[in-house]
Amino acid sequence: QVQLVESGGGSVQAGESLRLSCTGAASVYTFPRYLMAWFRQAPGKGREGVAAIIADGRTDYADSVKGRFTISQDKASKGLYLQMDNLKPEDTAMYYCAAVMNYYRDYVRPISSLRPSDMELWGKGTQVTIAS
Secondary structure (H helix, E strand, O other), X not given: OOOXXXXXOEEEEOOOOEEEEEEOOOOHHHOOOOEEEEEEEOOOOXXXXXXXXXXXXXXXXXXXXXXXXXXXXXXXXXXXXXXXXXXXXXXXXXXXXXXXXXXXXXXXXXXXXXXXXXOOEEEOOEEEEEEO
16 A cells, blocks of 8 residues: 655744655656656645646746745655745744656646645645744
């Protein structure tokens, strides 16, 4: 059974950086077309998409993180990453790695249109807490 595993979360001050990693996605990378994404969920709020990437490296970001977050993948190590710079208190949330393995589109679907129910695989999350 495929299990995505997130790591790299923690507690930092506003303005600092964190780098999240997602492993366990080897089977995802066997598909010629896939979509991988980072979602987050703050206490009392719904789960929202943060950033997405498809097989050819094209990406999309939520407006709230554009210019601060960078999603990337390493196909050799089968890893997915989220570099988060200039963190803000409103970035505090549980961050999840998710994947669609048989992604038929030839473009990256806007992250704003991605629903949690669209994703096929999930990790258990890593907590990110930003102090002001």
